[in-house]
């Protein structure tokens with residue numbers, strides 16, 4: 001009798017293991033989607049669009065962006081360089097990545113870019129930018145997050161993600177924090193106000209500062225930005 005019970009329990013165990021393993025195969029972890037928007041494009045588009053749904057305030061569809069004082073690189077070029085590396089790094093971590101653009105010669109307004117990320121139902125949209133200032137000494141990396149009335153449902157979660165991304169990016173880049181504490185709530189950005197999914201914008205540094213401009217164009221520094229963002233995304237994106 002003992003032998004029969006033992007036999008039956010072994011069969012049972014094998015069956016359980018088999019069920020668990022087939023379950024693991026047929027039910028993979030759902031991939032989280034991250035939408036990456038490399039800011040600006042080759043030609044600015046000064047036609048206007050509403051800054052928020054239903055708003056009478058209008059802003060340019062896509063502005064020119066800044067340019068490196070030392071490298072002479074355009075911001076739209078730098079933004080895509082980093083965006084493409086971020087795409088690769090996130091795909092390695094098994095995220096599904098949607099890119100709003102893969103080349104410079106596009107015509108995508110800020111509403112278009114938000115719409116692409118909304119349609120992708122992204123867990124996070126991350127907008128990649130670099131800063132410019134009339135003060136050549138100004139330096140620093142900062143994270144922007146939405147604070148407008150059209151984005152009430154995503155403001156808090158976006159702020160929380162921005163904080164984590166800032167902390168992790170400062171750890172890997174050793175950059176100064178821009179604008180004091182490196183965090184900026186914004187209610188005036190079209191790309192934020194039309195977003196329905198959590199969204200942040202990184203200003204990677206100031207291209208108007210010669211030292212920071214040159215550093216932003218090195219592969220190793222770009223990689224440190226990407227590493228910081230990936231670490232932050234892994235920690236904060238649910």
Ligand SMILES: [Zn+2]
Pocket residue numbers: 039040065066075129130131
């Ligand atoms: Zn920009």
